[in-house]
Amino acid sequence: MKVIKPSYEIQTPIIKEEVYKHLERVGRTCYKSEDKITVDSAERFLRGIVSRGHESVIEHYSFSVKFICDRGVSHEIVRHRIFSFAQESTRYCNYSKDKFDGEITVIRPCFWPMDTKEYQEWLDACLYAERKYMNLLEGGAKPEEARSVLPHSLKTELVVTGNVREWRHFFRLRTSIAAHPQIREIAIPLLEELKQLLPVLFEDIKLD
Secondary structure, X not given: OEEEOOEEEEOXXXXXXXXXXXXXXXXXXXXXXXXXXXXXXXXXXXXXXXXXXXXXXXXXXXXXXXXXXXXXXXXXXXXXXXXXXXXXOOOOOOOOOHHHOOOOEEXXXXXXXXXXXXXXXXXXXXXXXXXXXXXXHHOOOOHHHHHHHOOOOEEEEEEEEEEHHHHHHHHHHHOOOOOOHHHHHHHHHHHHHHHHHOHHHHOOOOOO
């Protein structure tokens, strides 16, 4: 059994100037102010849009992020119904096969240090679930049947595509101190990276 940390990868190339210019062209349609577009007008225009809460304009740019997380975190992410999703399937993936190295992969819980009793109990439970999963497959069960014993901590890969407005909503909820610690573990660094890539669109979202 493999134990890994969660991670993410922004899969859409993001070029700040192109994104800003595109959204400015879209937004100025509302005011018929296309004649005010200059080489450096986009950032100022979008700051005004965001500060006024005119967020329908920023729905016109979307990007994709691939998350590697546990099944529990993925269940929270897919509740953002405006997003589009493609997720690793436990029906069709057979973890006893060579491409999975004949073992399951689980996500290490961030809230239990590895030298604690709680972590060891968690590890033992995952190992037990893996053994029972493999036993079921060896006995002739289909992957879609054997998956019933797989742990909540099972690693999944989830590609999420959404527009900027929905990503902003996601970050407001999932970086909050009230959010589950494992979703904050990946949402916070993603937000910090997007603040560097597209500051006008994300820098106003504050972390607790």
